[in-house]
Amino acid sequence: MGLSEFVERVEGRRRTVVEYSPADSSVFSERLAVRNADVVHRSLPDAGSGGFVVVRRDGEFRGALPLTSVERALASPGGSARDRDEAAFQDFMDLFDETVFASYDRGRMLATAREIEDRAWRVGQGTLVAGFQSAAALGEQADLYETLGGRDGLDVHVYVAADAADAPDVDRVTVHAEPAPELGDFWVLAFDAGGDDANKCALVGEERTDGEFYGFWTYDPDLVDEIVAYLRDTY
Amino acid sequence: MTDAPADPDLLFRALSHVRRRYVLFYLRDRDATSLDELADVVAGWTTADTDALTTPRRRERVLIDLDHVHLPMLADAGLVAYDRDAGEVTRREVPDAVDRLLDVALAVERTLTASADTGECPQET
Numbered sequence: 344m345g346l347s348e349f350v351e352r353v354e355g356r357r358r359t360v361v362e363y364s365p366a367d368s369s370v371f372s373e374r375l376a377v378r379n380a381d382v383v384h385r386s387l388p389d390a391g392s393g394g395f396v397v398v399r400r401d402g403e404f405r406g407a408l409p410l411t412s413v414e415r416a417l418a419s420p421g422g423s424a425r426d427r428d429e430a431a432f433q434d435f436m437d438l439f440d441e442t443v444f445a446s447y448d449r450g451r452m453l454a455t456a457r458e459i460e461d462r463a464w465r466v467g468q469g470t471l472v473a474g475f476q477s478a479a480a481l482g483e484q485a486d487l488y489e490t491l492g493g494r495d496g497l498d499v500h501v502y503v504a505a506d507a508a509d510a511p512d513v514d515r516v517t518v519h520a521e522p523a524p525e526l527g528d529f530w531v532l533a534f535d536a537g538g539d540d541a542n543k544c545a546l547v548g549e550e551r552t553d554g555e556f557y558g559f560w561t562y563d564p565d566l567v568d569e570i571v572a573y574l575r576d577t578y
Numbered sequence: 579m580t581d582a583p584a585d586p587d588l589l590f591r592a593l594s595h596v597r598r599r600y601v602l603f604y605l606r607d608r609d610a611t612s613l614d615e616l617a618d619v620v621a622g623w624t625t626a627d628t629d630a631l632t633t634p635r636r637r638e639r640v641l642i643d644l645d646h647v648h649l650p651m652l653a654d655a656g657l658v659a660y661d662r663d664a665g666e667v668t669r670r671e672v673p674d675a676v677d678r679l680l681d682v683a684l685a686v687e688r689t690l691t692a693s694a695d696t697g698e699c700p701q702e703t
Contacts, residue, residue, distance in 0.1 A: 361618070363619060363622060363623065386607050387603075387604065387607065387619075387623070388603050388604075388606045388607055388684055389684075389688055390600065390603050390623070390684060390687045390688055390691060391627075391687060391688035391689065391690070391691030391692040392623060392624070392626040392627040392691050393626045393627055394626060395622035395623060395625070395626040395632075396622075397618045397619075397622050403634075404617075404618060404634050404637050405634065406631055406632055406633060406634065407618065407621060407622030407625070407631070407632035407637070408622075408631055408632070409625070409626045409627070409628065409629065409630075410626070411629075412629055412631075434629075434631040438631075
C-alpha cells in the first residue's frame with residue numbers, strides 16, 4: 344500500500360460524458376480529454392432549451408447538467424474559487440467528483456492546495472493532513488500552517504520528508520518527520536471536514552519529473568477518509 | 579410509408595406533454611433509441627434551460643413515467659413502436675402531413691422556449 348496505489352485506483356475509474364447538443368461536435372472533447380472521462384457527442388434538434396451533458400460512471404447515471412452550467416464551472420479550472428460561479432462549480436463537482444491530471448506544475452498544484460486549505464479554514468473543524476517534500480518546503484509554508492493550526496476545531500498534521508532533527512517546529516501543528524522516499528516524491532493534502540462529507544477533499548500528486556506532477560484531486564468522501572487514515576497510520 | 583394509424587385525437591394528445599414531445603423531437607435525428615437513453619435525454623433536456631442538476635432520482639422518475647405513460651401513448655398514436663421487454667423505441671413512418679406537423683411542433687417549441695424564462699418542469703431533487 345502506498346500513495347501511488349491511490350493514483351492507480353482513481354485512474355481506473357472511467358466516466359462517460361455524453362454531450363447532447365444541436366452542434367455538430369462536442370465542445371468538451373478536448374477540454375475533458377486530459378481528465379479521466381470519455382466524451383461522446385449526440386445530436387439534438389434545436390428545441391430552444393439548449394444542450395446538456397449526461398455523466399455516467401461505470402454505466403450508472405450520475406447526473407445531467409445544462410451545457411451553460413458546465414461552461415461556467417470550467418471557466419477557471421483549478422483556479423481561485425473567487426473567479427468562479429460557485430453554484431455551477433458545486434453542481435459540476437457533484438458530477439466530476441475527481442479529476443486526474445497529467446502535468447500540473449507547482450503553481451497549479453499550489454492553487455489546488457490553496458483551495459483545500461481555504462476550505463479547511465472556512466469549515467473550521469476536522470483534520471487537515473499535509474505532506475511536505477522537504478524540510479525547506481515546510482519552512483516556506485510554516486506561517487500559513489501555524490495559522491490553520493490556530494483555528495479552534497482544526498487538527499493539523501504535517502508529514503515532512505526529513506529527519507526529525509532537520510524538520511522545523513510549527514506552533515499548533517503536529518509535525519511528523521520521516522525520511523520516507525514516498526513523502527519526498529508526492530505532494531499530498533487531505534481534509535476530512537470532521538465527518539461532513541460535502542466538504543471532504545484531497546489532492547495527491549507524484550512529482551514524476553522535476554516540477555511536473557501526475558495525480559488527482561477528489562471530493563469523494565470515502566477516498567478522502569482513506570488518504571487521511573493512510574497517512575496517519577503509516578507515518 | 580403511411581401504415582401507421584393517425585387518429586387526430588391521439589396524435590394531438592401525444593403532442594400535449596413536454597416529455598412526449600421531447601421523445602418525438604429526439605427521434606427526428608435518429609430511427610431508434612432505448613428507454614434508458616430516452617430517460618437521460620428527456621430528464622436532461624427538460625431542465626437544460628434552468629441551472630438545475632438532474633439527479634439520479636429525478637431521472638429514475640422520468641424513466642418510470644416514460645415507460646408506463648408516455649411511450650405507450652406514443653405507440654397508441656402510431657408515432658413510435660415500443661418494445662417494452664427489450665426497452666427499444668423505434669420511430670414509425672408517418673404520413674407526410676404528420677411529419678410536417680412534428681417539424682412545426684419543434685419550431686413552435688423552440689420559439690416559445692427561447693422567449694420564456696421559466697422551465698416547464700418543476701424542480702425536483
